[in-house]
Amino acid sequence: MPHTFDALIALEESLDSSGQHPAAPVVAGSEQGSGVTGPRTAVARTHPAWANMVGPYGGATAAQALAAVTSDPRAQGRPAALTLNFAAPVSDGQLSITVDPVRTNRSNQHWTVRVDQESGTVMTGTVLLAGGRETFSDTEAHAPHVPAPAEVDVARYSMNLPWTDNYVFRLVSGVPHRPSDSSETVMWVAQSQPRTWDHLSLAAASDVFFPRIFARTGAPSPAGTVTYTVYFHTGPEALAAQGENLLCRAQASRFHEGLFDQVGHVWGEDGQLLATTTQLVYFKGV
C-alpha cells in the first residue's frame, strides 16, 4: 500500500480526445523569458482517505495543484509561494489541473493554475518557484515555548472527517469547542504514517487548522476557505531533515461581514520557520 499522501498526489497525464496519452506534454506555447509557456493539463482524483465532510480536504486539493506544477518537466526551482482560490465546491472524482509557466526569470518562475471538473472551474491560483541562494538569514517569528510533543496528549481532532486520520494532533492551546477571547490555536501536528516532509506535504499540512470561528466562539458553524496562501521559507533538504512533528500556530485578525482571515506559521521540531500561511474564510452567521 502506498502512503495515502503518495496515492493522493499521483497524477496522470491528460488523455487527448482519442483516449490516447499524448506523446509529449501539450504545449501550445511561446517563448517568454527563458522558458516555453503554454498550458499543460494533468489529471488527479480525489482520494477517500482525504475526504472532508463534503468533498476533499482543501489542503489535499492544494497539494494536488502544486504537484501538477512541480511534476511539469518545465518546472525550475522549489516552491516559494502558492495562492489557491476555492471557487466552488470540489466534487469527489476527477480533477483536470491546467498549469502554465507564464514567466521564467533568472531567479524565479511564475505559474498559473486552474482546476476544472464537470461543473466548471473549481479552483484558480498561482504558484511561484524560486532557486535558493545564500543570503542574509534571520527569523523574527519565533516558535512559541511549548511542551515537547511527547508531553502533550493526542487529541481526537474532529469526528467523521476522514482526512484528519492522516494526522496526529496535539493541541497545546486554543481548542475548537470552548469559547475564548482569542482565536489563537497552537498545536503539534505529525503524519499518522510517517513520511519525509517535502513542499507538497507541507502545502497540505499548512491547512490543518480548524476554522478560527470555532476557536473564538466555541460553536461550529459552516465555514470554508475561499483563498489560501502559503509562503515556503526553505528548500527541500531542510524540509527532509525535519522530524515528524510540526508546530503550528494560527489566529484570526478580524471576523466581519461573513469573512475572517487567518495568519499562521509552521515551524519544524528544531524551531526553524518552515512556512507562513494565510487564508480568507467564509463563515455563516453566528
Next chain:
Amino acid sequence: MPHTFDALIALEESLDSSGQHPAAPVVAGSEQGSGVTGPRTAVARTHPAWANMVGPYGGATAAQALAAVTSDPRAQGRPAALTLNFAAPVSDGQLSITVDPVRTNRSNQHWTVRVDQESGTVMTGTVLLAGGRETFSDTEAHAPHVPAPAEVDVARYSMNLPWTDNYVFRLVSGVPHRPSDSSETVMWVAQSQPRTWDHLSLAAASDVFFPRIFARTGAPSPAGTVTYTVYFHTGPEALAAQGENLLCRAQASRFHEGLFDQVGHVWGEDGQLLATTTQLVYFKGV
C-alpha cells in the same frame, strides 16, 4: 487637475484590431454559476506621479489591476481579497489588463487577472469579490498604542521616488536606515492630496512599506515584491467614513535564501482593522 490617484485608475476600453472601441465588452464566455464568464481587456497607462526607481510603484499597478475588475459591468460585490504576482518588471507605458469572472457564487465572485505589455505577461493574479452580510464581528489584531498623527513628525520617506510624494509618512518606529533586531515598522500614512478612501486606494496604500530588509539591516539592498496579497475586512461605507490617516504595521517572519515574507495590518484612524496584507519579497544578498 484630477487627483493623481484618479488619473492612475482611469482605464480605457480595449480597442479591437481595427482600432475601434468594441460596442460591447469582448466576452467569449460561457455560463458558470450565475454569471457570464470570459476574458475582457482594459487598457491602463503608467502615470509619472506613481513612478518608482524603475517602472511604477507596485501598489499603483495593483490598484489598476483591481480597477479593471471593479469597473467590469459583471462585477458583483466589493473587493474581499486580491493576490497579484509581479512576474516581470513593469515598463512605463501601456498595460493590457485582462480579467475574467471564472465563477460567480451566491456570496462571492472569483476573478483571474493578467497584465500584459509588449515584453509579455508582467503580472498574474486573482481577485475575490464578496457581498457583505451581518454576522458575528470581532477584531483580534488590535491597533498598537501610538501617538496621534499630529504628534508624530512627518518623515521624508525616501529620495527620488516620485510615488512617495503621493503620501505623507509619519514613522512611529522602525526606520529604514538604522539596523535593528526587528524589522517591525509602525507608521501613520495619509494621502498628500486628501481623497476619500476606497478599496482601490487601500489596495495601493497597503504596499507603502519599504522593504523589511532595509528596516532589519539598515542597509538598502535591491529588493522587489514577487507576490502581494490584501484581504479587505470591510465595505465601501466603512472605508469612506475613515479619516485621512491609516495606521500601518508590518514585520517579516523570516529572511532566508534571497526571500523574505512580510505580514502587515492597516487600521483606520478610529482603530478599525481595514486590511491584512502579506508579501513575499525577493532581495539580493546582504
